Amino acid sequence: MTRKELVEQIFAKKSFLCVGLDTDLNKIPPFLLNEPDPVVAFNKQIIDATAPYCVAYKPNMAFYESMGVKGIAAFESTVEYLKENYPHHFIIADAKRGDIGNTSAMYARTFFDEYDVDALTVAPYMGQDSVTPFLNYEGKWVILLALTSNAGSMDFQMTKNEEGVRLFERVLAKGLEWGTTDNLMFVVGATRGSLIGDVRKVAPNSFLLVPGVGAQGGSLEEVCKYGMIKDCGLLVNSSRGIIYASSEDDFAEASAAKAKALQEQMAKELEKL
Numbered sequence: 040m041t042r043k044e045l046v047e048q049i050f051a052k053k054s055f056l057c058v059g060l061d062t063d064l065n066k067i068p069p070f071l072l073n074e075p076d077p078v079v080a081f082n083k084q085i086i087d088a089t090a091p092y093c094v095a096y097k098p099n100m101a102f103y104e105s106m107g108v109k110g111i112a113a114f115e116s117t118v119e120y121l122k123e124n125y126p127h128h129f130i131i132a133d134a135k136r137g138d139i140g141n142t143s144a145m146y147a148r149t150f151f152d153e154y155d156v157d158a159l160t161v162a163p164y165m166g167q168d169s170v171t172p173f174l175n176y177e178g179k180w181v182i183l184l185a186l187t188s189n190a191g192s193m194d195f196q197m198t199k200n201e202e203g204v205r206l207f208e209r210v211l212a213k214g215l216e217w218g219t220t221d222n223l224m225f226v227v228g229a230t231r232g233s234l235i236g237d238v239r240k241v242a243p244n245s246f247l248l249v250p251g252v253g254a255q256g257g258s259l260e261e262v263c264k265y266g267m268i269k270d271c272g273l274l275v276n277s278s279r280g281i282i283y284a285s286s287e288d289d290f291a292e293a294s295a296a297k298a299k300a301l302q303e304q305m306a307k308e309l310e311k312l
Contacts, residue, residue, distance in 0.1 A: 046270045048094045053306035057095035059278025078113040088295035092302035095129035130156045137162035137169045144172040151176045183214045188228025188251040211241040229257025235265035250276040263308040
């Protein structure tokens with residue numbers, strides 16, 4: 040999916056919502072455990088319920104890999120279901136890969152050739168040769184970790200060099216040397232608030248994938264205040280707050296209600312542009 044196509048979907052649906060498919064067998068409604076593949080059964084109902092209100096889905100690979108071969112099969116089935124039934128939705132594999140060049144090339148082959156997702160989250164710590172193999176795929180996106188919302192992010196991301204430039208700012212600047220605003224996004228946590236404004240000083244035109252709205256307490260209004268640009272430039276992710284809105288028979292309807300509420304807020308923010 041190109042940037043133009045993504046932006047068209049955002050304005051057509053009046054939504055920049057990404058639904059995180061962090062599917063945990065210990066959290067899905069118990070009655071689904073009787074299904075041949077409980078994860079796929081859960082994901083399909085969540086997708087069907089929320090698709091009208093979002094433009095993207097983000098399966099978190101850790102939740103699938105933790106189940107071994109069955110989990111990987113469930114991930115593949117989920118991606119296939121999305122591509123067959125909702126081809127205009129952007130699919131992000133949240134895998135946070137990144138290693139020496141030849142290893143990154145294999146990761147890129149896995150997710151872009153084998154699984155054929157639209158985007159992959161990538162860790163930049165090992166530098167250029169660990170990132171550029173992912174950028175060699177036409178029509179695919181790298182989403183580079185830049186400023187995350189976890190407590191431990193303060194250990195490295197906020198440290199400054201001799202010129203006073205923080206590490207996350209160096210990641211943003213370097214990333215834009217490797218890729219473009221048409222194939223590279225950045226992960227920026229919603230709970231970082233006004234720091235999103237500092238991100239925009241370095242990456243004024245880049246799309247940002249923003250996790251942390253909902254269960255993690257991030258403010259959609261604050262994210263938009265500091266991060267929204269003329270073509271939106273945001274994909275705001277909500278995972279637990281949507282998919283686990285209910286553990287009863289009405290779980291799909293409850294997830295739809297949560298997604299719709301966020302979409303309605305997003306529509307108001309887009310009207311301000």
